[in-house]
Amino acid sequence: MSTLSDTPTTGIRFDAVLDRLQGVRRTTSGAMALCPAHNDKDPSLSISEGEGGRVLLKCHAGCSYEEIQHALGLGPNDISRDERQAPTACKSESVQATGGRPELSTSPESEPVTVSALAEKTALPEEYLRQLGLRDNPSGRVAVPYFDAGGREIMIKWRASLNGKPKYNHNTGDSARVYGLNWLAQREDKCFVVLVEGESCTWTLLHYDYPVLGIPGASNAEKLELVHIRDVPYIYIVQERDDAGCQFVDGLSKRLRALHWVGDVFILQPPEGIKDTNDWYKSDPDGFRSCFEKALEDAAPLDYFPDPFKGAILDCG
Known part of the structure; x- marks a missing residue:
């Protein structure tokens, strides 16, 4: 060779x-x-x-x-075979980059990930996930396309594991991006937007027709740009009940200050014992909308300037 x-x-x-x-x-x-x-x-x-x-x-x-x-x-x-070894995986919390198209990060005995399996995992309808652009791939992963505000596909993340880590891979050359820009741009009413961490929580709120953007990990608040939220007067941040949730709020509050965004910020959390928005929905699908509406009404104001934690509802100290 x-x-x-x-x-x-x-x-x-x-x-x-x-x-x-x-x-x-x-x-x-x-x-x-x-x-x-x-x-x-x-x-x-x-x-x-x-x-x-x-x-x-x-x-x-x-x-x-x-x-x-x-x-x-x-x-x-x-032409020639590309025999180069994939570079060492990046140490991102949720994304592993490998040469060109990423290799499966799951063990050889792991089951392939399919849209059907993701639907079962998230308790969301399979047809709905496919309408969002999710696609099965022969490699045993699910393609999760990202779109810009105009609806143009700009990158693909690959769901490679249902439960293991990392759950997602991406192609070399792609960087983390905000998820859901196309669906937010299609809305006529932008009186508020909910910021969540990750794709599955974004799918959950989109399923209930909430204006939502998915931030790609607790440490990637800098991916949010002013153009994404320029005309939005109210932002609600879903703060998960772990250290990453604190980091998520802290990073977004700093980012909003850096962007000189003007508006009001509120923090809400899932109920005790529930990790994130998708788990919240799965705990009570029939009652989720009313419960989430109540959480929006009771959300704590965050005085993100100058003290990023004033009014926050979780002690991050």
């Missing part, structure tokens, strides 16, 4: 390969595209440049190098 150091430097150029592919999306390491060797629905082909400008290809759904080469109509000297 050849290595990167001894591959020839002749062959088709990077941009010429991209011209032959569909669904191309640039990344910091090269590009991702739909693999031409199988019925690809979610980009699983990574394309990058090796030494001497040689084009390197790898299908992370399992297609062989020869199958990709044949599908592209290229000769054996045009």
